[in-house]
Amino acid sequence: MTKRVTLKHIANELHISIMTVSRALNGSPSVDKTTREKVISTARILGYFPNHIAKSLVKRKTHTIGVVVPEITYSFFPEAIRGIEEVVYKAGYNIMLTHSAEDSRREIAAIETLASKRVDGILVSVAESDTDFQIFQQVMQLGLQVVFFDRCVFKIGASCVSIDDENSALMVTQHLINHRYKKIAHLRGPLSVSISRYRLNGFKKSLKKNNIPFRENYIVESGFHESGGYNAMMQLINLPARERPRAIVAVNDPAAFGAMKAILEAGLRIPEDIAIVGFSDDIRVELMPTPLRHSCGCNKS
Amino acid sequence: MTKRVTLKHIANELHISIMTVSRALNGSPSVDKTTREKVISTARILGYFPNHIAKSLVKRKTHTIGVVVPEITYSFFPEAIRGIEEVVYKAGYNIMLTHSAEDSRREIAAIETLASKRVDGILVSVAESDTDFQIFQQVMQLGLQVVFFDRCVFKIGASCVSIDDENSALMVTQHLINHRYKKIAHLRGPLSVSISRYRLNGFKKSLKKNNIPFRENYIVESGFHESGGYNAMMQLINLPARERPRAIVAVNDPAAFGAMKAILEAGLRIPEDIAIVGFSDDIRVELMPTPLRHSCGCNKS
DNA sequence: TTGTAGGCGTTATCAC
DNA sequence: GTGATAACGCCTACAA
Numbered sequence: 223m224t225k226r227v228t229l230k231h232i233a234n235e236l237h238i239s240i241m242t243v244s245r246a247l248n249g250s251p252s253v254d255k256t257t258r259e260k261v262i263s264t265a266r267i268l269g270y271f272p273n274h275i276a277k278s279l280v281k282r283k284t285h286t287i288g289v290v291v292p293e294i295t296y297s298f299f300p301e302a303i304r305g306i307e308e309v310v311y312k313a314g315y316n317i318m319l320t321h322s323a324e325d326s327r328r329e330i331a332a333i334e335t336l337a338s339k340r341v342d343g344i345l346v347s348v349a350e351s352d353t354d355f356q357i358f359q360q361v362m363q364l365g366l367q368v369v370f371f372d373r374c375v376f377k378i379g380a381s382c383v384s385i386d387d388e389n390s391a392l393m394v395t396q397h398l399i400n401h402r403y404k405k406i407a408h409l410r411g412p413l414s415v416s417i418s419r420y421r422l423n424g425f426k427k428s429l430k431k432n433n434i435p436f437r438e439n440y441i442v443e444s445g446f447h448e449s450g451g452y453n454a455m456m457q458l459i460n461l462p463a464r465e466r467p468r469a470i471v472a473v474n475d476p477a478a479f480g481a482m483k484a485i486l487e488a489g490l491r492i493p494e495d496i497a498i499v500g501f502s503d504d505i506r507v508e509l510m511p512t513p514l515r516h517s518c519g520c521n522k523s
Numbered sequence: 524m525t526k527r528v529t530l531k532h533i534a535n536e537l538h539i540s541i542m543t544v545s546r547a548l549n550g551s552p553s554v555d556k557t558t559r560e561k562v563i564s565t566a567r568i569l570g571y572f573p574n575h576i577a578k579s580l581v582k583r584k585t586h587t588i589g590v591v592v593p594e595i596t597y598s599f600f601p602e603a604i605r606g607i608e609e610v611v612y613k614a615g616y617n618i619m620l621t622h623s624a625e626d627s628r629r630e631i632a633a634i635e636t637l638a639s640k641r642v643d644g645i646l647v648s649v650a651e652s653d654t655d656f657q658i659f660q661q662v663m664q665l666g667l668q669v670v671f672f673d674r675c676v677f678k679i680g681a682s683c684v685s686i687d688d689e690n691s692a693l694m695v696t697q698h699l700i701n702h703r704y705k706k707i708a709h710l711r712g713p714l715s716v717s718i719s720r721y722r723l724n725g726f727k728k729s730l731k732k733n734n735i736p737f738r739e740n741y742i743v744e745s746g747f748h749e750s751g752g753y754n755a756m757m758q759l760i761n762l763p764a765r766e767r768p769r770a771i772v773a774v775n776d777p778a779a780f781g782a783m784k785a786i787l788e789a790g791l792r793i794p795e796d797i798a799i800v801g802f803s804d805d806i807r808v809e810l811m812p813t814p815l816r817h818s819c820g821c822n823k824s
Numbered sequence: 825t826t827g828t829a830g831g832c833g834t835t836a837t838c839a840c
Numbered sequence: 841g842t843g844a845t846a847a848c849g850c851c852t853a854c855a856a
Contacts, residue, residue: 226583226665226666226849228848228849228850229849229850230849230850238826238827239826239827239828240827240849240850240851241826241827241828241851242825242826242827244850244851245825245826248851252825252826253825253826254825254826257825257826269661269664269665271635271638271639271662271665272639272849272850273580273639273641273848273849273850274636274639274640274641275576275579275580275585275640275641275848275849275850276580276832276848276849276850276851277849277850277851278576278832278850279574279576279577279580279832279833279834279848279849279850279851280831280832280849280850280851280852281832281850281851282527282832284576286619286640293605294601294604294605294608295601295602295604295605299601300595300596300600300601301596303595303620304594304595304596304622307595307620307621307622311621316619316620316621316636316637316640317619317620317621318587318617318618318619318620319604319608319617319618319619319620320608320612320617320618321605321608334572335575335617336617337572338572338573338574338575339575339576339587339617340574340575340576360570361572363570364527364570364572365527527833529832529833529834530833530834531833539842539843540842540843540844541833541834541835541843542835542842542843542844543841543842543843545834545835546841546842549835553841553842554841554842555841555842558841558842573833573834574832574833574834575834576832576833576834577832577833577834577835577848578833578834578835579834579848580832580833580834580835580848580849580850581833581834581835581836581847581848582834582835582848583848
């Protein structure tokens with residue numbers, strides 16, 4: 223059905239060697255001008271497309287970067303992926319995109335596949351449920367570059383790109399305190415993920431710094447998604463009216479959105495009854511009726 | 524620096540042939556049970572990862588699908604990509620994701636790269652500015668499967684997956700008419716893209732069907748983005764108060780969002796002063812203060 | 825400037 | 841069951 227045109231075909235057509243064709247097409251200086259022109263024109267006529275697979279095999283380089291995210295549509299990942307694509311594109315690379323669906327087994331499978339497909343490097347934001355990180359060390363020993371972003375794994379010698387979560391959380395909380403809020407609750411992410419821990423720490427530190435008593439029941443796990451934020455917020459709303467927090471620091475924007483939904487559904491107003499701040503510049507933020515406020519201009523790209 | 528483990532290494536280690544190793548690892552039935560176990564265990568010990576590049580070269584199949592979108596973060600594409608990833612993952616494939624940034628030259632380059640990297644098929648949603656489609660025919664002649672989605676190119680024999688744009692637009696408009704709106708404007712997309720034309724047609728047909736006079740100045744080009752929607756809406760708002768439309772059919776949700784911004788900034792209310800409907804179930808929709816209404820449950824996945 | 829030999833890591837095919 | 845050999849399409853290295 224399909225006749226794949228190869229260097230050989232062009233070579234035969236022109237009665238020259240494969241190497242000359244290869245050189246001509248790759249812009250090698252040591253090739254006769256006339257020959258080069260002939261080669262290029264017949265390549266075009268025959269509809270030649272270079273076979274990067276063959277090239278990759280011999281060069282041991284695929285010019286492809288693997289990307290592993292927990293959920294493609296989730297939070298700021300579309301923008302991150304977009305940013306990554308832009309950068310690698312300019313460098314002459316492509317991205318192979320996989321998502322783990324927050325499932326660590328699937329994440330491992332994705333990384334193994336990427337390793338097998340011989341990507342030149344892997345960018346990964348780890349799944350919530352991760353506990354075993356030996357797969358990363360394994361592929362790193364293969365010479366594969368691994369760089370974490372947003373959700374990092376430390377202590378295995380890979381780089382990490384993320385904002386200063388602890389400090390950001392501290393500043394976000396401080397922001398609320400500066401606005402005279404005292405009853406501040408925190409919707410936290412799963413503690414297995416580093417950003418959750420850092421943000422929780424920042425939150426706690428800020429309270430301490432301002433001598434605001436820490437209340438255990440003001441820390442509610444929300445996970446990273448809207449439904450979790452919603453449920454967590456419901457818990458807080460169901461506290462006796464006097465106990466209810468007046469402000470919320472959500473671990474990220476999706477959780478904040480879920481919480482807002484719960485607040486509005488309960489007939490409460492934002493921020494008059496309960497104020498709320500999120501994280502990570504979700505694209506939806508600018509369209510919200512009540513803008514989420516951010517502590518800093520930190521950019522996560 | 525890196526010692527790539529190959530079948531050869533395993534074979535040498537065990538003093539057997541490469542083929543036996545290959546067969547053992549691929550679960551061929553015709554291999555001795557003991558040998559297989561030995562092979563598998565030393566493969567594990569040596570840290571062997573199969574080289575899909577080599578495999579692809581001989582099998583002429585990469586198990587990779589190329590995806591080309593105009594903008595990764597734009598409108599419903601994150602969800603579409605997510606859906607695509609889910610499907611191909613289950614089929615044992617991966618996706619190579621590229622974006623054209625609405626630039627047809629970049630789109631062509633992306634497709635050439637994907638063809639060179641020998642993806643097994645390409646899913647593409649074309650850029651706004653596209654005029655020349657010969658690249659698609661070119662790669663199709665190479666035996667590469669091309670399937671368009673959302674923004675299709677017709678008449679070149681490739682499949683297209685999208686909603687019935689004309690009918691949807693017709694129904695959306697009818698919906699407004701049923702609510703007694705008569706002064707209805709349309710923010711249209713670039714006419715080079717098929718969905719823009721279909722939606723415009725649907726809009727016109729609906730007016731005609733209901734004997735509502737068509738006004739040229741009620742059709743404003745907005746493009747597909749928020750900024751365009753904003754500018755287009757400003758034009759309409761700046762009409763003399765009596766001329767102003769009371770309802771808007773936007774070509775897609777981002778344009779609708781931009782328009783809403785313009786409306787609100789002008790101190791008008793939605794939908795009391797101006798009603799607005801979008802398209803394509805943008806993820807932000809459910810969070811909007813004034814929900815965008817949809818004509819049908821059409822799903823674009 | 826151009827050509828030849830060999831190999832990248834794997835599988836198809838045919839022998840044993 | 842297992843092995844040798846020849847591809848797959850290209851490039852490196854060396855020779856002419």
